Amino acid sequence: MKSKLLSLFTVCSIILIASCKKESNTSASIIGRWSGQRLHYVTTLTQSGITDTQDTTMNCINGEYMNFASNGTYTQGDNDTSSTETGTYTYVNNTITMISTVPDTTIFNVDLLDAHTLNLTSSYNENGPDYTFNALWTVYLTR
Numbered sequence: 001m002k003s004k005l006l007s008l009f010t011v012c013s014i015i016l017i018a019s020c021k022k023e024s025n026t027s028a029s030i031i032g033r034w035s036g037q038r039l040h041y042v043t044t045l046t047q048s049g050i051t052d053t054q055d056t057t058m059n060c061i062n063g064e065y066m067n068f069a070s071n072g073t074y075t076q077g078d079n080d081t082s083s084t085e086t087g088t089y090t091y092v093n094n095t096i097t098m099i100s101t102v103p104d105t106t107i108f109n110v111d112l113l114d115a116h117t118l119n120l121t122s123s124y125n126e127n128g129p130d131y132t133f134n135a136l137w138t139v140y141l142t143r
Contacts, residue, residue, distance in 0.1 A: 028113045030091055034141035036064030036078075041137035047130060066141060074098055096120065108139070116143050 040057045063079025068089060077084035087100035094110040108120035118141040126133045 028115055030068045030096065030110070030113065030118060031070050032143060033065055033067040034118050034143060036060030036066070037140045037142055039137060039139055041135060043133070043135045046132045066139075068096075111138070117141070118143075 038057060038059045042053065042055045044051060044053045046052075062081065064076075065078070066074065066076040068074050068091075072088050072090065073086065074089045075084055075086050085100050085102075087098055087103075089096055089098045091110075094113075096108040096110060098106045098108070100106075106122060108122045110118070111121050112119040120139045120141070122137055122139075124133075124135040
């Protein structure tokens with residue numbers, strides 16, 4: 001009798017699990033305010049044959065944020081210094097292109113986007129007459 005009950009319990013459990021509706025993240029959007037959690041960056045400077053590499057991770061502690069509005073504008077800044085930057089953005093094929101009012105353009109690849117998490121990666125390269133500077137950084141944001 002115990003084995004029949006165990007078999008029945010097992011079959012019912014499998015049916016219950018299989019019939020549960022899976023939640024879809026197809027509606028994830030960058031629109032809204034995102035709070036900075038941490039920043040990871042790697043910089044490499046080569047000058048006169050000498051290369052220096054720095055690998056740093058730092059937590060966001062000043063209320064850093066990015067806010068993407070549905071009209072194609074953005075604001076980013078922090079709550080500590082009340083420093084802000086504004087501009088326009090486009091979001092196409094997992095790439096966010098931000099053009100500030102300075103003007104300056106930053107391109108981010110969207111590595112992860114769901115209802116609560118947005119991870120962005122960007123790079124910067126500069127070649128001078130006697131140096132090369134490369135930077136790669138990842139910004140980790142949550143709602």
